[in-house]
Amino acid sequence: MKKNGWLRKAAAIGMAGVLAVGAGGCSDSGDTSQGGESGAGGQEKYKIGILEVQLNDESTNRADWFNNYIAPKYNVEFMFSEACSDLNSCMTFIENAADAGCDAIINYYAVGANTQQLVELCAEYDMVYTENGGRNPANDAVYTGNYENFAGNFMADQPATGKLFHDYLSETLDTSVEHGFIVGTGNAYQGNAQQTEISANMLGAIEELYGLKFDSTIEELYSSSAPVNGTNDKGIEVYCYPGAPATSGWLEGLNAAMQTGKYDYILMSGNVLGNIMTTVDELETAMNKDFTVIGFGSFGEALTSAMNSVDHFGNQALSMSTVKFTSIVSTMGFSKVYNCLTGHRDACLEANGEPSVLLFRMNAVTNPQQLEEMGSWDKEGKWVADYDFVDSMLAVKTEGLTNEQAQETIYKMDYDAIKARLN
């Protein structure tokens, strides 16, 4: 009885701990040393909090680059959050980071409606702030509000990402043969910028290549939260299918649409390759019909498996996808806050004095050899963003650096430039 009572107390404390950690969502993992200290070689030491939205191979790669490559060279310490997926957990992490002596926050959970609140919170603690997102009506006030601690943002050049799909379809689609298209519009109906651009470009390419006119506008098609037929004057079968695999019944719905036999091109704007390829393969066998899959992707097992698989007809199972180099994206965030911390905020501003949004371009990948080559980059010893590149983005290392120059430097890092340098 006595033992039971002790066990109950221990369990109650344990459970309370678990609930506190689980509900808190974020924790600090660094020590409490103050930022701005003078480090080895007289270089000022800074501490930067990295607010992660999800923990995956990309975030692991990012932590590796920050901790093992950047930290020793630039005398910076990094503190990483756990996955934060709401405003409350972001604010908790920022407060923890301030207590731990952080001088800046790089936020990967970008929600336009939260930006101003987080910038103001960081201002209270005298911390610089940047996030992996764009400028939109929800956060426009931050750009015009003269917040001294706001370094601007950084994000993928979404129109350029969408154009990769447009260009690939333009180059490879044989319009003399009748095709049908399922366009997976993902969360474009919720305003997801990336999926909106990719869906719009895919639909735009179909419209241009067949010279057709949809009965609805392209915006109406990708904004629909329910599946919708893209009826048009040329009778080409186009089916816009929104949603994500996490939703119950999504995969079954895609399966049912493919079974109608009207479609042979599966165009996916979301990162769903790991989820749909089994279904595609089974339907190819069951229907004896060749499906061409084109979809957004990122480095990882799913993309590697899909690109290296051969379908029922002996073709490459995945025809085209995309990849990005984490270290380039990380350099953008790092350079933003480092330039502000070292007194070069001008390098983060547009010509009109408003904080800028730095953009990076994703790369298309169309065959296993290319993927293998790119997959071997951006790892320890072969970082795409090496010290030369990082230095060229920091005003303390590149005298007179402007935002335009920084943007040009990023755009120059395309596939050919990286290949020439790393090989």
Add this chain to the structure above:
Amino acid sequence: MMKSSNSKDMVSRAAKAVAVPLMVWAIMQVIDMVFAGMGVINNSADIKTLFRNLISSLAFALAIGANLNCGRMDLSLGAQMYAGVIFGGNLALMLNAGGIGVLILSMAVGALCGLATGFIFINLRILPMVLGLGMTLVFECICFAINNQQGVILYGKPGVEILSNITFIVIVTAAIVLFAYYFFQLSGYGFKYRAIQGSQKLASDAGINIYSNCVICYVIAGTLAACAGVFITIYQGNLTPVLGMSSNGRVFSNMFPMVLGTWIGGLCHNREGGILMGAVTVNIIILGLTKLGLSNSVQNVIIYALFLTFVVYNTNRSKIDYYKARRARVAQAQKLMAQREAAH
């Protein structure tokens, strides 16, 4: 004579059990043919989808029922499923154990998770639902911490194709139903389990070890949940860990086959067979709805509205029976009175 009556009974019960999914299939077939121009099941891919979803619904419904029938609602089953598949699946992939290895090791880890939950429950007597919530957070966090938060990816892995093989799925489905039927209905454990179901106190007074029985329930539930998870993962291609009690969704989405199956089980006097038919019925509805090209939210509204309607009916069945009996009594009394008046 007796033997013939028993056979008749068995056939009649089996017919009742099969009638429900058959009727639902017929209705969905007509709806799909009229509105989508295709049937519920059109080719081998549909059969694979149906069977894969069927086995996961069945295993999960049996897992929920194992504890729920004794008054314990284990909300950590979804998280146990994630833990079982992520740990067991990755272990099997590391050992190159193939699809069968993935299944066995996942079920073994699921059993361990069930054992841990059951052991904590009997020692601490925390309310099962509260314990379930706490254990959910623990298992979810553990799943998140391993394999770089990647969960488990089965797509493209060598040797796992067997998990999509219909013959294999049918064998596993039959094995699960037979095991559950023997274990809960025929074995010594099953007799004690049903005694506890009747009255835990009386069972305990009669000398039944209610604690070991409870832990075994949790172990079986964890094993079955992990089994369900393996077939969910092979269909989706991967299983990524979730946080914030999101894994509970798996428990709630499988309540419909469990509740419907228990009702069918009452008709055919075989709970496990009933749950199998319940799982078939619900999956036919889901497959039928997907053919209509409705949005996922509309499909979910229809499914859960049907679930709610069924629960309302099932809960108020006794009232309906009472009104029917009352009307019959009134009619009989009126008839009798009319006869008496006529006699006068």
